[in-house]
Amino acid sequence: xxxxxxxxxxxxxxxxxxxxxxxxxxxxxxxxxxxxxxxxxxxxxxxxxxxxxxxxxxxxxxxxxxxxxxxxxxxxxxxxxxxxxxxxxxxxxxxxxxxxxxxxxxxxxxxxxxxxxxxxxxxxxxxxxxxxxxxxxxxxxxxxxxxxxxxxxxxxxxxxxxxxxxxxxxxxxxxxxxxxxxxxxxxxxxxxxxxxxxxxxxxxxxxxxxxxxxxxxxxxxxxxxxxxxxxxxxxxxxxxxxxxxxxxxxxxxxxxxxxxxxxxxxxxxxxxxxxxxxxxxxxxxxxxxxxxxxxxxxxxxxxxxxxxxxxxxxxxxxxxxxxxxxxxxxxxxxxxxxxxxx
Amino acid sequence: xxxxxxxxxxxxxxxxxxxxxxxxxxxxxxxxxxxxxxxxxxxxxxxxxxxxxxxxxxxxxxxxxxxxxxxxxxxxxxxxxxxxxxxxxxxxxxxxxxxxxxxxxxxxxxxxxxxxxxxxxxxxxxxxxxxxxxxxxxxxxxxxxxxxxxxxxxxxxxxxxxxxxxxxxxxxxxxxxxxxxxxxxxxxxxxxxxxxxxxxxxxxxxxxxxxxxxxxxxxxxxxxxxxxxxxxxxxxxxxxxxxxxxxxxxxxxxxxxxxxxxxxxxxxxxxxxxxxxxxxxxxxxxxxxxxxxxxxxxxxxxxxxxxxxxxxxxxxxxxxxxxxxxxxxxxxxxxxxxxxxx
DNA sequence: TATATTTGCTTAAACGTTTAAGCAAATATA
DNA sequence: TATATTTGCTTAAACGTTTAAGCAAATATA
Numbered sequence: 001x002x003x004x005x006x007x008x009x010x011x012x013x014x015x016x017x018x019x020x021x022x023x024x025x026x027x028x029x030x031x032x033x034x035x036x037x038x039x040x041x042x043x044x045x046x047x048x049x050x051x052x053x054x055x056x057x058x059x060x061x062x063x064x065x066x067x068x069x070x071x072x073x074x075x076x077x078x079x080x081x082x083x084x085x086x087x088x089x090x091x092x093x094x095x096x097x098x099x100x101x102x103x104x105x106x107x108x109x110x111x112x113x114x115x116x117x118x119x120x121x122x123x124x125x126x127x128x129x130x131x132x133x134x135x136x137x138x139x140x141x142x143x144x145x146x147x148x149x150x151x152x153x154x155x156x157x158x159x160x161x162x163x164x165x166x167x168x169x170x171x172x173x174x175x176x177x178x179x180x181x182x183x184x185x186x187x188x189x190x191x192x193x194x195x196x197x198x199x200x201x202x203x204x205x206x207x208x209x210x211x212x213x214x215x216x217x218x219x220x221x222x223x224x225x226x227x228x229x230x231x232x233x234x235x236x237x238x239x240x241x242x243x244x245x246x247x248x249x250x251x252x253x254x255x256x257x258x259x260x261x262x263x264x265x266x267x268x269x270x271x272x273x274x275x276x277x278x279x280x281x282x283x284x285x286x287x288x289x290x291x292x293x294x295x296x297x298x299x300x301x302x303x304x305x306x307x308x309x310x311x312x313x314x315x316x317x318x319x320x321x322x323x324x325x326x327x328x329x330x331x332x333x334x335x336x337x338x339x340x341x342x
Numbered sequence: 343x344x345x346x347x348x349x350x351x352x353x354x355x356x357x358x359x360x361x362x363x364x365x366x367x368x369x370x371x372x373x374x375x376x377x378x379x380x381x382x383x384x385x386x387x388x389x390x391x392x393x394x395x396x397x398x399x400x401x402x403x404x405x406x407x408x409x410x411x412x413x414x415x416x417x418x419x420x421x422x423x424x425x426x427x428x429x430x431x432x433x434x435x436x437x438x439x440x441x442x443x444x445x446x447x448x449x450x451x452x453x454x455x456x457x458x459x460x461x462x463x464x465x466x467x468x469x470x471x472x473x474x475x476x477x478x479x480x481x482x483x484x485x486x487x488x489x490x491x492x493x494x495x496x497x498x499x500x501x502x503x504x505x506x507x508x509x510x511x512x513x514x515x516x517x518x519x520x521x522x523x524x525x526x527x528x529x530x531x532x533x534x535x536x537x538x539x540x541x542x543x544x545x546x547x548x549x550x551x552x553x554x555x556x557x558x559x560x561x562x563x564x565x566x567x568x569x570x571x572x573x574x575x576x577x578x579x580x581x582x583x584x585x586x587x588x589x590x591x592x593x594x595x596x597x598x599x600x601x602x603x604x605x606x607x608x609x610x611x612x613x614x615x616x617x618x619x620x621x622x623x624x625x626x627x628x629x630x631x632x633x634x635x636x637x638x639x640x641x642x643x644x645x646x647x648x649x650x651x652x653x654x655x656x657x658x659x660x661x662x663x664x665x666x667x668x669x670x671x672x673x674x675x676x677x678x679x680x681x682x683x684x
Numbered sequence: 685t686a687t688a689t690t691t692g693c694t695t696a697a698a699c700g701t702t703t704a705a706g707c708a709a710a711t712a713t714a
Numbered sequence: 715t716a717t718a719t720t721t722g723c724t725t726a727a728a729c730g731t732t733t734a735a736g737c738a739a740a741t742a743t744a
Contacts, residue, residue, distance in 0.1 A: 006486070006730095008729095008730055008731085009730065009731065009732095010730080010731095018693075018694085019693075019694050019695075020730085020731080020732095021693085021694065021695080021696095021731095021732075021733080022692080022693060022694075024730095024731065024732060024733085025692095025693090025732090025733090028732090031691095032690095032691065032692060032693075033691095033692065033693075034691080034692060034693085037692080037693085051459055051460060052460065052730090052731080053401070053462065053729085053730050053731070054460050054461050054462055055397050055400045055401040055406060055462050055729085055730080055731090056401050056699090056729070056730035056731040056732090057730075057731050057732070058397045058699095058731090059395070059397040059398050059401055059698095059699050059700065059701090059729090059730085059731075059732095060698075060699050060730080060731045060732045060733085061699080061731085061732070061733095062699070064397060066461070073422070074416040074417070074422045074425070074441070075416070075417070075418070075419055075422035075423070076417075077417055080415070080416045080417035080422075081417070083416070084443060084445070087442075087443070091453075091457075096440070096457050096461060097440075098438070098439075098440050098441075099416070099440075099441040100429075101426060101429075103426070111433075115433075115438050117393055118393060118394065118396050118438075119396050119408070119438060120395060120396055120397050144348070257629060261629075264631075283626075284626045284629055284630075287599060287603075287626055287629070287630050288626075288629050288630055288631070289606075289630070289631040348700095350699095350700055350701085351700065351701065351702095352700080352701095360723075360724085361723075361724050361725075362700085362701080362702095363701095363702075363703080363723085363724065363725080363726095364722080364723060364724075366700095366701065366702060366703085367702090367703090367722095367723090370702090373721095374720090374721065374722060374723075375721095375722065375723075376721080376722060376723085379722080379723085394700090394701080395699085395700050395701070397699085397700080397701090398699070398700035398701040398702090398729090399700080399701050399702070400701090400729095401699090401700085401701075401702095401728095401729045401730065401731090402700080402701045402702045402703085402728075402729050403701085403702070403703095403729085404729070685744100686743100686744085687742100687743080687744080688741100688742080688743070688744090689740100689741080689742065689743085690739100690740080690741070690742080691738105691739085691740070691741085692737105692738095692739085692740095693736105693737090693738090693739100694735105694736085694737080694738100695734105695735085695736080695737095696733100696734095696735090696736105697732100697733090697734090697735105698731100698732085698733085698734100699730105699731090699732090700729105701728100701729090702727100702728085702729090703726100703727090703728085704725105704726095704727090704728100705724105705725085705726090705727105706723105706724085706725080706726105707722105707723090707724080707725095708721105708722095708723090708724100709720100709721085709722085709723100710719100710720080710721070710722095711718100711719080711720070711721085712717100712718080712719065712720080713716100713717080713718070713719085714715100714716085714717080714718090
């Protein structure tokens with residue numbers, strides 16, 4: 001039953017007694033092929049269950065119609081939503097995506113890049129691992145002359161397109177909100193400064209405090225890898241201070257969850273004793289008790305914009321990469337963990 | 343700077359004044375090439391920053407070294423963990439994966455299959471969408487003669503390899519546990535019967551009740567699409583009964599979460615008034631209040647086994663597909679939502 | 685009616701690799 | 715020393731497509 005030999009363009013050509021070239025043109029609706037021939041080709045193609053060999057056309061055309069995607073993990077609502085929307089947008093234009101995960105590891109990320117280049121992708125859309133400091137591997141992508149687009153976790157130094165939210169302003173949104181709730185000692189469990197987005201959140205936090213004439217207290221500003229586990233540890237550290245904060249702004253929802261667990265276990269009233277704000281608007285922020293105030297990063301828009309940016313490159317002959325940022329405004333979603341007044 | 347023309351085997355051959363064939367063999371460590379030549383080839387390859395063109399070798403060899411993966415969504419701990427482990431195992435043998443999401447839609451799934459076949463994948467590993475009843479598209483994969491492996495959401499009728507957990511036994515684990523906690527009216531919010539795994543969970547539930555001499559009450563057995571939203575609705579429905587259940591076993595964690603929200607909002611004490619059990623051991627089950635008892639599906643093992651099953655096929659000349667099940671034992675993780683005695 | 689243009693194809697080469705077949709030189713064996 | 719085997723390559727063709735160049739027939743234009 002299963003006819004193991006796959007149907008090729010030649011098989012169709014033989015049936016109709018025309019050349020393979022004519023078949024190829026007919027299938028691509030070339031204007032120089034008669035309607036009659038086109039119809040015949042399509043009919044035979046269907047009869048023989050013809051499926052174009054993507055490898056052959058990619059080889060001949062010099063493009064694979066594949067886009068490589070690198071994310072720290074797919075198991076997060078933010079990244080999976082970005083990827084899903086990216087995929088939709090790219091599918092429309094005939095591109096497929098290959099998703100790879102770095103698991104926040106620099107080494108894995110390098111291997112992913114090699115894999116994607118090896119697979120002859122037409123472009124790479126990536127969000128960098130926490131660990132990544134050395135940009136050599138990303139330079140490799142650029143030197144191959146294929147478009148590179150970064151989102152969320154980017155690097156100015158690479159001079160490529162970037163799509164993300166305004167992290168600096170987001171910190172202002174959060175601090176403004178907490179001040180309005182009456183908080184005076186606002187701590188920040190931030191990400192590593194070497195990552196641009198976390199650095200911007202820290203800068204925003206610092207400047208927002210200044211704006212409200214609140215002192216910047218170094219023991220209230222902590223760097224973290226923002227895992228749930230580390231969120232627990234850093235929160236515990238804050239509780240150990242002789243002068244505790246009355247609000248904690250955590251730069252990631254998973255770490256905010258860890259902080260919440262510690263607060264709940266210590267029977268500290270949230271938000272009355274300590275208000276809590278996360279970042280990312282992961283679905284679980286609306287599931288836990290109390291629900292966690294967080295920042296919505298517009299993941300679907302980021303995904304779409306990243307795809308569109310790639311498509312714009314793909315249409316041009318030569319890739320001329322330069323730093324071109326698309327910065328979206330974020331949105332503060334106020335939930336129970338910081339809603340003191342009501 | 344960016345040398346746009348990529349280095350090919352011919353470039354290396356020209357430098358060394360040997361044939362491209364010799365270069366190809368040298369790179370593949372062919373025993374008929376001298377150590378001296380091999381070394382020279384490797385050196386020049388490195389100097390010229392040679393990267394093999396995967397499309398060309400795939401076309402020539404008739405295999406792409408790509409494995410297609412179809413999951414309902416990546417944004418779930420179960421699926422992302424399965425995929426990650428699958429990827430690791432396949433990478434070891436030189437295979438890369440293309441991940442696609444069906445979003446539980448039959449149409450999207452069909453398009454995914456077309457995409458993957460078009461990309462000339464060497465095999466497909468899939469977990470079927472909730473909507474999928476018609477197996478015609480999956481038959482298409484089989485008829486192409488490439489291996490198809492199903493996991494979690496499978497179908498006996500397709501007669502292909504399947505990796506999953508013992509759903510029937512899992513229901514017994516749950517009912518046994520609830521009975522031991524003193525529950526007498528155990529409801530089941532199950533998945534759609536047409537999906538094999540959910541049917542097995544239902545069968546297990548029914549048989550386990552029988553085993554404990556508990557009556558099967560049709561108003562306590564409800565089918566659902568197992569989203570959080572539907573979990574809320576079905577739980578509300580159960581609360582409307584004049585004779586409420588004292589325990590609810592939900593066939594999916596997301597729906598269990600919805601049920602939990604309704605119970606919390608209705609100020610019903612969990613587990614004292616109504617005990618709750620989910621399925622899947624999603625991380626949030628340990629985050630919510632109270633934490634939800636659930637079933638650990640050994641996602642990493644499922645991923646590894648699926649990969650190994652594919653690799654076994656790939657090594658054989660002819661693909662001889664048949665129903666070959668690998669069924670793993672699941673594990674009950676008891677948490678607060680069903681822990682009545684302590 | 686003579687020339688120009690359009691239509692509808694074919695021919696041939698190419699994309700970059702792999703591999704079967706073959707050949708000369710070097711080495712081993714009788 | 716004569717023959718057989720091994721070593722180390724080369725040659726040529728192929729994987730399935732696409733596309734530039736070209737050509738004959740049909741049609742349009744002057």
